[in-house]
Amino acid sequence: MNDYINEEVYVDQPPGFEDHKYPNHVFKLKKALYGLKQAPRQWYERLSNFLLSHGYERGMVDKTLFIKKSNAEIILVQIYVDDIIFGAIQDRLCEEFVAVMKGEFEMSMMGELSFFLGLQVKQTKNGIFLSQSKYCKEIFKKFEMESCKEASTPMPSSCYMDADVAGKSVDQTKFRD
Numbered sequence: 001m002n003d004y005i006n007e008e009v010y011v012d013q014p015p016g017f018e019d020h021k022y023p024n025h026v027f028k029l030k031k032a033l034y035g036l037k038q039a040p041r042q043w044y045e046r047l048s049n050f051l052l053s054h055g056y057e058r059g060m061v062d063k064t065l066f067i068k069k070s071n072a073e074i075i076l077v078q079i080y081v082d083d084i085i086f087g088a089i090q091d092r093l094c095e096e097f098v099a100v101m102k103g104e105f106e107m108s109m110m111g112e113l114s115f116f117l118g119l120q121v122k123q124t125k126n127g128i129f130l131s132q133s134k135y136c137k138e139i140f141k142k143f144e145m146e147s148c149k150e151a152s153t154p155m156p157s158s159c160y161m162d163a164d165v166a167g168k169s170v171d172q173t174k175f176r177d
Helices: 039-053 091-104 133-142
Strands: 065-070 073-080 083-088 119-124 127-131
Touching: 039 065, 039 073, 073 091, 083 091, 119 133
Parallel strands: none
Antiparallel strands: 065 073, 073 083, 119 127
16 A cells, blocks of 8 residues: 555654654655555556456445456456455466465465455355354443343345346545545
8 A cells, every 4th residue: 555646645754763853844755654634645656557457346335355367267366455356267367366466566465365344254165155243243242242142034035136237326525534
């Protein structure tokens, strides 16, 4: 998220990096700092341009989803702030993605996905299982409800969901700072 910025941004001298010759001076940033309001937008712009230039297509509904198709092969790349989640049926596609990304960006691989946006993710030979039990326990603890009794939630047991191919595009500007 330390990408170049298009606007002029000045910051106070950070503790430990003060210039004793000029104690009242500020620094002009050349790159966005992590935590700076402009940083995520600059990072996303650079990353999305890079992916698009490498044959990925942006999702029609979710603009942070990137898809690359080649014959019967497909790789999906999901961006969330400074996290990248990617997957493909063929391991080779994931290995190629990592190599291309490491060639352009400074990044670290954290391994197989286990938590994402409050979801626990468990991958087995039988499939991928999602759970929010850890998140729920944290909420119960936060509101001192750990000793409450459980109750079933009435919900249809068989629900058919299909792809919304003609999905309505989301206006990204409504969700920005």
